[in-house]
Amino acid sequence: MNQSVPSSSRLPLIRNWIVGILLIVLFGWSLSAMKFEGIQEYGAQVMASIWEGFTHPDWDYVYLPEGEDLLRGLLETLIISILGTFISAFLCIPFAFWASSNMSRFQAVSGSGKFVLTVIRVFPEIIMAILFIVAVGPGAFAGVLALGVHSIGMLAKLYSETIEAVDNGPREALISSGASKLQVLRFAVLPQVIPQFISYALYRFEINIRSATVLGLVGAGGIGVPLLFALSSRNWSRVGIILLGVVILVTIIDLISGWLRRRII
Amino acid sequence: MTPAPTPETAEVGAPPPPPSKKPAPTIDSKGPQRFKALFTWLAFIVVIVVCGIRVDADFVQLFSKNSMDNVGRIMNDLIRPDWSYTGRILPAMIETVQIAIAGTVIGSVLAVPVALLCAVNVMPKKIVTIPARIVLNLVRTIPDLLFAAVFVAVFGIGAFAGMLALVFFSFGLVAKLTYEAIEAIDPGPLEAMTASGANKIQLIVFGVIPQALPYFFSYVLYTFEVNVRAAAVLGFVGAGGIGLHLDQQLNSLRYDRASTIILLTLVIVLVIDYASTYLRRKLL
Structure with a gap:
């Protein structure tokens, strides 16, 4: 027993060393798979032309009278994320009540709801977009549906956590005065959770605008479509202006949404 | 007995007024606020409808027989994974x-x-x-x-x-x-x-x-x-x-x-x- 006193103080140190060495080995093993084949043959030239393109963005592309320009692409991206968030903000409400432990008597009900939400959450939206493209054809509508369904996973989880945290006083008061289940929901639960719901929907909107920029890479509309064309034709000045447009759009949306969220809560 | 909400509050989805409040002053002070809430919701609905038109949101097409057949065919394959792969x-x-x-x-x-x-x-x-x-x-x-x-x-x-x-x-x-x-x-x-x-x-x-x-x-x-x-x-x-x-x-x-x-x-x-x-x- 006496010997265990000094060794127990040294034990965490040894454990940390082992964990550290394991991590380094893991990292080295991972890095060994990244084959760096140089910047290909005309590397310096390619780099120079990329630099040239990024420092001289294609300003003419911002607005073209005949369409297919930057502003219209960004507008479509914005619309996809607005509609996707809108759809999921309503679709996720039943899921949220399903998954909240204080809304059902049995643990199994809320547990199964939470599991379904986890599965939806880890299902990548890009794959969701491809499935919807098969259903409704390529275009912005497929992107809207993909975002709408994918966002349910996260939004319903946040919503259900809000529902689980509601103050029980009003609920009990309504139940004891003989209110029906629906009336309890409408007058005791909803007034408490709606501001938080709107705030989370806005937060999800910020995430969705980023997702909507990449949906185009698989053909689901938005600014990703022209970006893919510009990348494959090595039109670096156009890539530069599109990335600039994405950065500006996302920054503006973040600012507006952050301001709204501070006002709501 | 829950307090019956006025039609306006029910319409805009605002939380109902607490039951103990006197009605006379609340109507005066809440008038412009109600108008603002109603206006916000109207503007929001207009934005959603305009957005829906822009992306050709066609829910009739989504639930049409053709696209449902496509989805059904994919689902049929998806639920039978090829484990040998x-x-x-x-x-x-x-x-x-x-x-x-x-x-x-x-x-x-x-x-x-x-x-x-x-x-x-x-x-x-x-x-x-x-x-x-x-x-x-x-x-x-x-x-x-x-x-x-x-x-x-x-x-x-x-x-x-x-x-x-x-x-x-x-x-x-x-x-x-x-x-x-x-x-x-x-x-x-x-x-x-x-x-x-x-x-x-x-x-x-x-x-x-x-x-x-x-x-x-x-x-x-x-x-x-x-x-x-x-x-x-x-x-x-x-x-x-x-x-x-x-x-x-x-x-x-x-x-x-x-x-x-x-x-x-x-x-x-x-x-x-x-x-x-x-x-x-x-x-x-």
Whole structure:
């Protein structure tokens, strides 16, 4: 027993060393798979032309009278994320009540709801977009549906956590005065959770605008479509202006949404 | 007996007035507010309808027989995964995890100095913190797949481009979360060290890092979870990993094989999520 006193103080140190060495080995093993084949043959030239393109963005592309320009692409991206968030903000409400432990008597009900939400959450939206493209054809509508369904996973989880945290006083008061289940929901639960719901929907909107920029890479509309064309034709000045447009759009949306969220809560 | 809401409040979905309130003053003071709420909802509905028209949202087409048949055919294949395909995609699956590990580690290591530069209690000069934060915010506006698409064009198709994309993405995320954690640490030890004449390096090594380290590791693990999911789709733009196979199988309409890939990815992601959540709970 006496010997265990000094060794127990040294034990965490040894454990940390082992964990550290394991991590380094893991990292080295991972890095060994990244084959760096140089910047290909005309590397310096390619780099120079990329630099040239990024420092001289294609300003003419911002607005073209005949369409297919930057502003219209960004507008479509914005619309996809607005509609996707809108759809999921309503679709996720039943899921949220399903998954909240204080809304059902049995643990199994809320547990199964939470599991379904986890599965939806880890299902990548890009794959969701491809499935919807098969259903409704390529275009912005497929992107809207993909975002709408994918966002349910996260939004319903946040919503259900809000529902689980509601103050029980009003609920009990309504139940004891003989209110029906629906009336309890409408007058005791909803007034408490709606501001938080709107705030989370806005937060999800910020995430969705980023997702909507990449949906185009698989053909689901938005600014990703022209970006893919510009990348494959090595039109670096156009890539530069599109990335600039994405950065500006996302920054503006973040600012507006952050301001709204501070006002709501 | 619940208080009956007035039709206006029921219409705009505002919370009902408390039952004990006198009716006369509330109507006067709530008139303009009600109008404002009604106007907000109207404007919101107009925006949604206009957006719906712009993207040709056609729910009739979505639920039409033709598209339902398409979906049904895919679903039919998806629920019957081709398990014999598992062995052939395992190397790509391992590569996906490797991309995530390498990207997370490099990005997180790069994030440390920048996080220190962004935190006002370590770097009190605004002339340093504000530009550093602006750079961080700009990096975080670009999604990982866009980074990957650009890096594939520069460095060629392969895992290296994917790793670089995740390096940038993890860098932005870890640096932001960490500098916020650094700003929230207990200032007591820092003040004691400054008073006893410690220099900046000593302050960081003995005052900041011991307090911020558990948070940093927790954020790195969280970023790793996000990165595994991201790495699974990086292949769609040619940046290595399992996504490349998934893209090929989807394009050749082998949905049974695609289903195998999706299920395997789900398993890997769930296992890593649970392990990482467990470790994070032990850390904090």
